[in-house]
Amino acid sequence: MTSVKETSLQFNQKIKVSFSGGALSSDSGLLLYQEFDAKTGFSRLIEERLKIKAKDPVIHTRHTNAQAVVQKVYQHLAGYHTDDEAEELGREPAFTAILEKKRLASQPTLSRFNQRVDDETVQSLEAINQAYLDRLHALRPSAQMVLDVDSSNFETFGNQEGSAYNAHYQDMGFHPLFLFDALTGYCLKAALRPGNFYTSRDGVAFLRPVLEHLRSLAPGLDLALRVDSGFTVPELYTLCEGMDVFYAIRLKINSRLIQKAQELIAARQKKQAMPVGTSAVFYSEFS
Template sequence: MVTLTQKTLDFNHKIKLSNDGGSLSSDTGEFLFREFDEKIGFSKTLVKYLRLNDSRKYYLHSNENLLRQKVYQIIAGYAEDDAADQLTHDPVFKEIVGTPALASQPSLSRFYTRFDKDSIEQLNLANQEMLDKIHCFRQSKELFIDLDSTHSDTYGDQESSSYNTHYGTMDFHPLVA
């Protein structure tokens, strides 16, 4: 029988991943995402650009950790904010985010209210920096643009809609790249 070898993580040398049947968690795969995050500097890039309208005087969770928690929850399949209440003391997620306890659902909800148009633009700049890193790493010489059509049903007398025999409905059929 073949098993995975033990792997020590660069971002936290105390954590060792193995498949020997020891202490189990269904979310330990998140450690690999955190390791990848550290390798490409994803969280550091977000911290560099993230500026929110934050008037809090006292807080337990930084905006950066709240964003990291939300990103890792989504990666693990916990898309709803209510999952944060179940994960508050989860040992895997506490290590991934790097905090003694995770934020609760109300803390995440308040976090979203601190975003404005400028905050979104700053995240777009962070996204562009990450894309630039990828293009630099890949040393891309060519760009392929895939053109395809899509289908969107319409109801009533929508202007510019037409009958699509393939779908048997009235629809828009735009070309997207």
């Protein structure tokens, strides 16, 4: 890291100002993550299961492909989300202690790793994530799981592959899918999509493997799915009902729903003598 050189004050040459305070770090909180990593075996999973198209597992004389992935994970944890920040972190004490290196992989080294990534690599990273989640589930098993699926907007700049205009967000970017376990906050799966993909596109294919895996992992698990109106497609209803998954799917407003709602409102107002203009929320059901 860049430091200010030692300097003497003009009014008294015996007084020196120095910024070289030894091996200081503002990222020491990563040591707690490293302890958790060691206990749950996340980095070991990467070492064992990462697949890369290059025959040589080493992208530099001091760095393997798996080590590059682990470094990128820890950089993200500490808020260093771009590869070029590896230059500043080259000899950062906390990072070098955690990764057991004298110097971190540089930005060019990380770029060489990125160039090796292909579909098989992405699939191996997804498998690593799933295997890790399975370990966490085994450590703290649950009788139920609430799944939240949604898409998001990732704004892009420049001519990036897959970047496209999204009319809903009125922006250029990607439109990825995410799946979360609402009870734990775990991100179970993510998929990058072009920016002009509609919300529900590939949604069923995205969700099906996860439901099948959870059913095989814990057959008695109570599963519930929550999605917004963008995922309102018959194939999703069929998938949930076929796999015994409870679901709550918001419907887009339409004339039929408005008619049904007005009938319910009128009945409730008559029953409870609610004055016109009163704000109230109530629930009902109909076929």
